[in-house]
Amino acid sequence: MPTTPNMRETFLATTEEIVDADPDVAVVLADISAAQLAGVARRHPDRVVNVGIREQLLVSTGAGFALAGLRPIVHTFSSFLVERAFEQIKLDLVHQYVGAVLVSYGSSYDMPAEGRTHQSPGDVALIDSLPCWYVHVPGHPDEARRLLLDSVPGDGRVYLRLSADQNAEPHLGVGFQRVRTGRNGVVLAVGAMLDRVLAASEGLDVTVLYASTIRPFDAAGLRAAVGEVADIVLVEPYLKGTSAHHVSEALRDVPHRLLSLGTLRDTEVRTYGTRADHDLAHGLDAGSIALSLKDFLRS
Amino acid sequence: MTTTATAYADLPRLISLMTGDDKHQAAAESTVDVLWVLYDRVLDISPENFHDPGRDRFLLSKGHGPMAYYAVLTVKGFLDEAELADWSSARSRLGHHPDRKRAPGVEISSGSLGHGLPIALGAALGLRAGGHSGRVVTLVGDAELDEGSNAEAIVVAARLGLENLTTVVVDNQSSTHGWPGGIARRFEVEGWATRTVSGRDHEALYDAFTTEHPGRPLAVVAVVEPKG
Numbered sequence: 001m002p003t004t005p006n007m008r009e010t011f012l013a014t015t016e017e018i019v020d021a022d023p024d025v026a027v028v029l030a031d032i033s034a035a036q037l038a039g040v041a042r043r044h045p046d047r048v049v050n051v052g053i054r055e056q057l058l059v060s061t062g063a064g065f066a067l068a069g070l071r072p073i074v075h076t077f078s079s080f081l082v083e084r085a086f087e088q089i090k091l092d093l094v095h096q097y098v099g100a101v102l103v104s105y106g107s108s109y110d111m112p113a114e115g116r117t118h119q120s121p122g123d124v125a126l127i128d129s130l131p132c133w134y135v136h137v138p139g140h141p142d143e144a145r146r147l148l149l150d151s152v153p154g155d156g157r158v159y160l161r162l163s164a165d166q167n168a169e170p171h172l173g174v175g176f177q178r179v180r181t182g183r184n185g186v187v188l189a190v191g192a193m194l195d196r197v198l199a200a201s202e203g204l205d206v207t208v209l210y211a212s213t214i215r216p217f218d219a220a221g222l223r224a225a226v227g228e229v230a231d232i233v234l235v236e237p238y239l240k241g242t243s244a245h246h247v248s249e250a251l252r253d254v255p256h257r258l259l260s261l262g263t264l265r266d267t268e269v270r271t272y273g274t275r276a277d278h279d280l281a282h283g284l285d286a287g288s289i290a291l292s293l294k295d296f297l298r299s
Numbered sequence: 300m301t302t303t304a305t306a307y308a309d310l311p312r313l314i315s316l317m318t319g320d321d322k323h324q325a326a327a328e329s330t331v332d333v334l335w336v337l338y339d340r341v342l343d344i345s346p347e348n349f350h351d352p353g354r355d356r357f358l359l360s361k362g363h364g365p366m367a368y369y370a371v372l373t374v375k376g377f378l379d380e381a382e383l384a385d386w387s388s389a390r391s392r393l394g395h396h397p398d399r400k401r402a403p404g405v406e407i408s409s410g411s412l413g414h415g416l417p418i419a420l421g422a423a424l425g426l427r428a429g430g431h432s433g434r435v436v437t438l439v440g441d442a443e444l445d446e447g448s449n450a451e452a453i454v455v456a457a458r459l460g461l462e463n464l465t466t467v468v469v470d471n472q473s474s475t476h477g478w479p480g481g482i483a484r485r486f487e488v489e490g491w492a493t494r495t496v497s498g499r500d501h502e503a504l505y506d507a508f509t510t511e512h513p514g515r516p517l518a519v520v521a522v523v524e525p526k527g
Contacts, residue, residue, distance in 0.1 A: 026424070026425065026428060046427055046428040047428050051451070052454075052455065054451035054454075056413075056447075056448040056451055057417045057420070057448065057451035057452055060414060060417030060418045060420070060421060060448070060452070061417065061418075061420055061421035061424065061455075062421060063421055064417070064418045064421015064422035064423070064425060065421045065422070065425040066421075066425075067356075067407075067421070067425065068352070068422045068423075068424070068426050068429060068431075069352050069425060069429060070425045070428060070429065072421075088414070088417075088448075091414055092414055092417075092418055096407055096408055096418070097399070097400050
C-alpha cells in the first residue's frame with residue numbers, strides 16, 4: 001500500500017482546500033466520496049451537494065450551478081459519470097454552452113473485482129465525441145492536484161480522469177513532454193502508462209513522450225518529436241486508438257506508421273481479479289508492451 | 300406602448316404567424332396562458348435585466364411546440380415580430396426547439412425531455428449559494444414526467460428545501476401510462492407545496508404562483524384540455 005496519498009485522496013483534499021478558499025466553486029456528488037467530503041459539506045452546505053445515487057441529476061445540477069455563475073466540480077466513478085449520464089454531458093453542459101470540471105475515479109479497470117459495471121474504458125472516446133474539452137489523464141497524484149488547480153479558474157469544460165495506477169515520479173510540464181530521446185520512432189505514453197513504457201522501451205532507440213493532457217492533442221509536440229523514422233506508438237490507458245485520429249491529422253503530410261495500444265475494442269474482458277490481470281488481458285503490462293514495440297519497430 | 304390586455308390578445312395572431320392556423324386554434328396552445336401569467340405578472344424578466352446574475356429565470360423544459368413561448372418573448376421585447384413567420388428556416392434563430400445560444404431571452408436549449416427540472420434545481424442551488432433572491436421556474440409537460448430524471452430532481456429539490464424553485468406542470472393528459480392519484484401527489488409526497496389549477500384561469504394561475512411556500516419548492520399543476 002502506498003504511504004503517500006493516492007490520486008483520489010489527493011483530489012479530495014485539494015477539492016476541500018478549493019471550496020474553503022473560493023466562494024464561487026460548488027461540488028456535486030452522487031454518494032461516491034461523500035463520506036470523505038462530509039466535513040467540507042457541513043461548512044458549505046449550499047455549495048457541496050450530494051444528490052444521492054442519481055447520476056443524471058448529478059451532471060444536470062452541475063450545469064445549473066454553472067448557469068447561475070458558479071464553477072462546478074462534478075465527481076463520481078468514471079462509468080457512472082460519463083457513460084450513464086452522457087446525454088446530460090452532451091446537452092446540459094455542451095449544448096447549454098456552460099463549463100464544468102468533471103472528475104472521475106475508476107479509470108478503465110481500477111476496480112476489477114467489481115466487474116464490467118464498474119469499468120469505463122470508453123469514457124475518453126465518449127468525451128472525445130463532443131467539442132471543446134480538456135481531457136487530463138494524470139499519471140501521479142501531484143499532477144492530479146496541479147491539473148485540478150489549473151482547471152478551476154475560468155469556465156472551460158474539463159474531464160479529469162483519476163486512476164489507481166500511477167508513475168513513480170510526477171511530470172508537471174505541459175504538452176507532450178519528452179522523457180527520452182531516440183532515433184527509431186516515437187512512443188507516446190498517456191498517464192500511468194509512462195513507467196511501463198519506459199521499462200518496455202529500455203534498450204530501444206526511441207523517443208518517449210509523456211502526456212497528462214491528451215485533449216487538446218499536442219500536434220506540434222508530436223511533429224517536433226518525429227525524426228527520420230516516423231513510426232509512432234500510442235499507449236493509452238483506455239480504448240485502443242482513441243487518439244489515433246489526432247496522430248493521423250498531426251502527420252497528415254508525413255508518411256508514417258502507427259501502432260495503437262490500449263484496452264481491447266473487440267471483446268469485453270469478463271475476468272475479475274486484479275489490475276495486473278487486466279493489464280495482461282489488454283496487453284498493457286510492461287512485458288506485453290515490450291513485445292508490441294519490438295514487433296512493430298523491427299526494421 | 301402596448302397595454303397588457305392588448306398584448307395578451309395579440310398572442311394568437313403572433314402564434315398563427317408560425318403555425319399557419321387560424322387564431323382560434325392558436326389560442327388553444329397548451330402553454331400560452333401559463334407563459335403569459337409568468338412573464339406578465341410573476342417573474343421579473345426583461346431584455347434590460349437579462350444579464351443580471353440574480354435575475355429570475357424561466358426554463359422551458361418542454362421545448363417542443365415553442366410557438367406560444369416565442370410569441371410571449373416577442374411581446375416582451377426579446378424577439379422581433381418580423382422574424383416569426385420565417386421560423387425554423389436556415390436563416391432563422393428560432394427553431395422547433397429553442398436554442399439559448401441563438402434566441403435572446405431563452406435560458407436553456409431544450410428538446411430532449413427531462414432536462415429542464417434537473418438543471419433548474421442546480422440553478423436554484425446556485426442562486427441560493429450566491430445569495431441572490433431570484434426564483435427559478437421551469438415548465439414541464441405531464442408526459443415529460445415519464446422521464447425518470449424528473450423523479451431524481453423531485454426528491455432532491457424537496458429534501459434541500461429549495462424554496463426558490465417552482466415547477467409548473469402543464470397537464471394535457473398526454474402521458475401514455477398516466478398518473479393515478481394525480482400529478483400533484485408525486486410532488487407532495489416528497490415535500491413540495493402543490494397547487495392544482497386551471498391552466499386557462501389567469502387569476503388562479505397568478506394566485507398559485509404567488510402562494511407562500513416557506514422552506515419548500517412549489518409545484519403548480521396547470522390543467523388544460525386533453526391533447527386532441
